[in-house]
Amino acid sequence: MQEPSGSSQPEIPSGGYSSISNVQDPSNPQPRDKMESFFLGETLKYLYLLFSDDPNLLSLDTYVFNTEAHPLPIWAPA
Numbered sequence: 001m002q003e004p005s006g007s008s009q010p011e012i013p014s015g016g017y018s019s020i021s022n023v024q025d026p027s028n029p030q031p032r033d034k035m036e037s038f039f040l041g042e043t044l045k046y047l048y049l050l051f052s053d054d055p056n057l058l059s060l061d062t063y064v065f066n067t068e069a070h071p072l073p074i075w076a077p078a
Helices: 037-051
Strands: 063-065 071-073
Touching: none
Parallel strands: none
Antiparallel strands: 063 071
């Protein structure tokens, strides 16, 4: 998968990350000057937790993430 503008990161000139207005034209994706709060609070948190190599961080065998990327323990069957 490649970011539409061809760069390695979907950054905007004013800083941060943004969605784009035009996915049809890779040469002019028209980034919006707005970063949604969930991008940092959820998306990057999911990626960090899922791809971390630290086995002591959080076991995906014993925790599940809710829609806000909060870890919830998996309960053993009664």
